[in-house]
Amino acid sequence: MITKFIQQFTKKKVVEERTLLIQNDKYFLVDKKGKEIIQQVRQNTGNDPYLMGLYLGRQKGYTFFPSLSLLELIFPYGDNIVTVNDDVAFLFICGRDVFGKGILSINGKCAENTIVLVQNKDKELLGFGKRVHPITSKKEVVTNLFDVGDFLRREKNRD
Amino acid sequence: MQKNFFIERYADLGWEYKHVDPLHAIRVNTLIVKEKELIERLNNRGVELEKAKGIQHGFFITKTPFPLTSSLEYLKGYFFFQDAAAQKAAELLNPKKEELVLDMCASPGGKTCHLAQLMENTGNIVALELKKERLIPLKNNLERCQIKNTIVYNINAKQAVHFKILFDKILLDAPCSGNFTQERDWFKKRDIDGIKRNADLQKELLQTAFYCLKTNGELVYATCSLEPEENEENCAWFQKKFPVKMVSFERVWPEQTTGFFMAKFKKIGV
Numbered sequence: 001m002i003t004k005f006i007q008q009f010t011k012k013k014v015v016e017e018r019t020l021l022i023q024n025d026k027y028f029l030v031d032k033k034g035k036e037i038i039q040q041v042r043q044n045t046g047n048d049p050y051l052m053g054l055y056l057g058r059q060k061g062y063t064f065f066p067s068l069s070l071l072e073l074i075f076p077y078g079d080n081i082v083t084v085n086d087d088v089a090f091l092f093i094c095g096r097d098v099f100g101k102g103i104l105s106i107n108g109k110c111a112e113n114t115i116v117l118v119q120n121k122d123k124e125l126l127g128f129g130k131r132v133h134p135i136t137s138k139k140e141v142v143t144n145l146f147d148v149g150d151f152l153r154r155e156k157n158r159d
Numbered sequence: 160m161q162k163n164f165f166i167e168r169y170a171d172l173g174w175e176y177k178h179v180d181p182l183h184a185i186r187v188n189t190l191i192v193k194e195k196e197l198i199e200r201l202n203n204r205g206v207e208l209e210k211a212k213g214i215q216h217g218f219f220i221t222k223t224p225f226p227l228t229s230s231l232e233y234l235k236g237y238f239f240f241q242d243a244a245a246q247k248a249a250e251l252l253n254p255k256k257e258e259l260v261l262d263m264c265a266s267p268g269g270k271t272c273h274l275a276q277l278m279e280n281t282g283n284i285v286a287l288e289l290k291k292e293r294l295i296p297l298k299n300n301l302e303r304c305q306i307k308n309t310i311v312y313n314i315n316a317k318q319a320v321h322f323k324i325l326f327d328k329i330l331l332d333a334p335c336s337g338n339f340t341q342e343r344d345w346f347k348k349r350d351i352d353g354i355k356r357n358a359d360l361q362k363e364l365l366q367t368a369f370y371c372l373k374t375n376g377e378l379v380y381a382t383c384s385l386e387p388e389e390n391e392e393n394c395a396w397f398q399k400k401f402p403v404k405m406v407s408f409e410r411v412w413p414e415q416t417t418g419f420f421m422a423k424f425k426k427i428g429v
Contacts, residue, residue: 037324038310040322041285045322050288050294051310053309055302068305069305072305089231093231120231149234151299151302151303152229
């Protein structure tokens with residue numbers, strides 16, 4: 001599932017399988033020593049960790065929900081990247097879609113219905129979305145699928 | 160009456176009570192951003208920061224024209240909101256690259272992320288959190304700050320002894336009575352019995368920490384309590400009961416920061 005997700009952005013192998021651990025549909029990258037600790041704790045107490053190493057995301061049904069950490073791993077190798085201006089960057093991290101007039105440049109083909117990474121003019125990853133309409137369209141060009149503002153919304157939902 | 164009791168004991172300890180509003184502070188997450196770059200960037204957006212003395216990457220926020228919690232810099236994990244005094248705890252423990260560290264009471268993860276930062280995201284941190292609802296902010300903060308060396312367990316820290324793992328270093332930021340700068344009506348809600356109950360729990364956690372520590376390993380015991388039962392008295396008890404040596408300790412009274420206490424111990428026997 002995670003491999004399929006990553007392949008939407010790049011053909012490059014960004015996750016080493018030997019360090020991958022899956023628990024309760026959650027994906028993690030854990031080093032050798034970390035795996036030994038997990039094994040020892042399980043043997044001695046029967047406890048499994050709630051979280052381990054680098055959290056990559058979780059699978060829910062047929063959908064994979066990535067973590068920001070996974071997207072940051074993918075980001076340097078992303079085939080399709082849309083760069084947006086400051087105003088749109090702000091709106092995007094508030095969960096909004098991207099419209100044509102805020103787009104500064106497009107790297108890669110970014111064909112319709114492809115999954116694209118969204119960055120600001122300082123080349124900082126903001127999230128990802130789906131290219132839905134042509135850049136000349138008055139409709140949304142990229143629909144927001146995930147953005148870094150998610151952290152804030154999670155905290156607010158918790159309150 | 161209750162308030163006077165506390166004020167008098169603080170005076171006995173050498174501090175005259177006063178109302179304080181501690182400054183909000185941040186710690187720059189140097190794992191993903193250079194300190195100078197972040198400070199310049201925030202300054203350019205009208206945020207005024209003042210370097211906090213005695214800590215490596217801490218800054219007081221003296222003025223901000225917008226809520227920093229909704230800034231891209233915060234969301235990207237470039238900094239962590241953390242009281243300046245609390246930033247001293249991880250620095251006092253001083254974990255090194257590739258070490259094995261236990262963080263006994265981890266959520267919301269400010270000190271856990273700080274330990275990872277000092278270890279340059281190498282080695283391993285085992286972080287424990289008893290309360291299920293407190294795992295969510297811990298997870299969010301570890302993810303936001305791109306921490307990759309931490310294993311989190313939802314268990315009572317007292318069970319850590321059953322792991323049968325000996326750690327190079329341990330941070331015990333113990334559950335405590337807190338202090339009046341952090342909570343409204345603190346003086347009305349606290350009494351000496353409650354403080355003694357907390358002190359007993361802290362002793363149990365100190366005992367667990369001792370058994371989880373390697374010989375010559377180091378432990379930092381910290382609380383944000385101002386009460387001697389939870390601080391100096393517990394440290395004296397720990398030294399009397401176990402073969403440990405106190406390396407240093409510091410009590411921070413509320414001023415620019417909230418109140419804080421920390422002590423560092425070295426295990427010298429089994």
